[in-house]
Amino acid sequence: MRGSIIVSAVLLGLSYAKPTLNRRYVVKESHPVPTEFSRVGEAPGHHLMRLQIAVKQGQFEVLEKHLWEISDPDHARYGKHLSLAEVNDLVKPTDESTDMVREWLHEHVSPEHIEASPAGDFLSFTLPIAKIEQMLQTNYSIYQHEDGSKLVRTHEWSLPLHLHEHVSAVQPTTAFIRTVPQAKTYVSVPGAAEVPTVQTYGGKPTVEKVCDTAGVTPLCLRTLYGTVDYKPKAAGRNQIGLTNYLGELNNRSDAAIYLKNYRPEAISGAQTFKQISVANGSLQQTPETPAQLKAGTGVEGALDVQTILGVSWPTPLLAWSTGGDPPPFTPDADDPTVDNEPYLTWVNYVLRQPFVPQVISNSYEDNEQTVPLSYARVVCSQFAQLSARGVSVLFGSGDGGVGGVQPGGSCKSNVDGSTRFIPLFPSSCPYVTSIGATVGFNPEVAAYDPRNKFSTGGGFSNYFPQPAWQAKAVKSYLHTLGDEFEGLYNTSGRAYPDLSVYGVNYTIIWNGTLRRVDGTSAATPTAAGIFALLNDALIAHGKPTLGFLNPWLYKKGKAAFVDVTSGSAPGCNTTGFPATIGWDPVTGFGTPRFDKLLKAVGL
Incomplete structure (x- = not known):
């Protein structure tokens, strides 16, 4: 055993542990170490890790069937979202699975230190790495990314053979996930003033009069997408949410400066939006430290909160901050906890809540191949559980075109080292809605910024098959594309994005000063704000909220979008997928118009 175990036996329940039964351990999962990571040493055995065991869900296929029916606008059950209790009843593991997994766990950790999810499909606890290595018959190592950040992971782990069919995943193990915010391509404004110039306009705004490609504001976005005259009527019953990971911040004072200048009637929102810390996530409101300023901490958070309040106010906003500091692992005797799986930590927390905002904006992505299939x-x-409960879960489609999570990706397959287009997760998940980005007002084109090589992302999953609701649209695009890029992507995978919104040169306030930001991180909160207002209209008319958008979007909602037919998603030393007439894996169905959205939902 490496290292000395310095945590008390009482805390960890080691005094309870029975002699390990004679189990036949067999490798449960292997996952290639991503090419951008290299092993730099052994993981310290005394460091603590919070492990999450996913027990096989009992009736997920039934839940999925319910989801398709309640999301299909032509089905009799459309809009009849499931309750928390109904969802938990469907995903609850069988008694056999629960008993067998717990019997094994109790050999290693005391029962009272195991926390179960409400449905019992996740069991979580904290142990030293050395103890976990015994449990999983593995060895953890420290891996360093090309950018210097580090993770503690293993490339392979084992379970007793009789548990293989009962355990879906164990993490953190093989997931080299880094949860990259899609607004790291921000551009400073040379000579920017301490505060921006107040945007005022008398009379009826038009795109020509209030929109400037050099600096996009809420008035421009509201005018472009047609929400500027809409007056929310159901703010008390309708909410919108956003996520923060890895120390990202939503600064209220920056938001107040922004709203004072760009949407003064909404300035109270800077102080009234609700913040919740998940797993010790930061709610910091003090000025950023020099290290945070150097890292750009708070740029993503500023973009998200300011955009959502600027577009959807007075719809109440809830911001979650999920724990974990970048880099995810820094050896420190005073803080020996090294677990970091923010997506899973966040979604499991939210699934416990009796009420969840009806639209949630997520501006984070990872290269799909850095995530093992079991974790994905x-x-x-x-996410499917959230969708079944009537929540629209939105993710940005990435900033690196077809090349991955950010510009300049390696485009190297983890499997064989060959050149491949790199799909992103969670956009590749078939139960979320993926948002691409555009630039320009007349015409609108697929977003690309030569200053920082930002290019709206799009592609095809290597993990998830193509859902039936998008098969017709994708088939039409592939017929048009022909054999171009043959062998570089999976033609039968879940394709994304589903739609797009403007995503270049957003005006934000960060650290009290004006900045310009690019990214699908800009497009996603804008899209979330638009759909939150559409939900407001539905609630005001006594109708159910949209919930999972995609089946409606691909069948009927697409009529409410302006088709974007110019531009592409460059990456991997190619021009990338081109935008075309109809759906494409660059801009989806294009950009929304609120009056047409109202018509598409029958209002």
């Missing part, structure tokens, strides 16, 4: 499936199934 488990997290995606949790």
